[in-house]
Amino acid sequence: MASAFYKLPRDFYLRPTLKVAHDLVGKFLVYKSGRNLLAARLVEVEAYIGENDPACHAAVGKTERNEVMYGLGGFSYIYFIYGMYHCLNVVTERENFPAAVLIRAAEPSDSIDIMRKRYANPDSNKLTDGPGKICKAFNLTRKYNGLDLTGDKLYLEDRGYEVSKIERSRRIGIKKGIDKFWRFYDSTSAYVSRK
DNA sequence: TGTTGGATCAACT
């Protein structure tokens, strides 16, 4: 049989952000570093859409920090927060429309041993159950901001995994825009960041 | 040039 794995193409990201967010649940985040390949299956994401979404970083207009969100869909937007953590987003939609999907939680799949080594407690099974932890496990920093996700370094992949149930809720950890139900998660997964 | 607070997490009480 032909491989069931295929890298998500540019067109996937150019669609409406809520559709992209929904469809990302169950896809695999893949990062290649040397001869290592790290991967995890996404179980939780959130959409941040346009300058009219008060929780979106683009609500303040275009800045040096958020400019990659104004670019074409299918690029990474990685920012640093709380003095300790990085968060990975996938830019969506057309150029000059700032929108992205925050990758909030995943289930480790490939090279779990490498992810473990990055933690003080390598016996933990909670390696990628939060946005800051995914970047820690994958060693993603602002160095990888603006990376083309249709390239070979960092990308999203469809491995034919079918999510049995995708649920929707309010977004987490924000003070503005809490009226919007723009969080999507696999309710059967033990790795979602919060219930 | 200085101040402030955040799309977090772990370790407390």
Place this chain on the structure above:
DNA sequence: GTTGATCCAACAC
């Protein structure tokens, strides 16, 4: 439920 760790972008001056 609360707090400390600790950087940097945004904004006020």
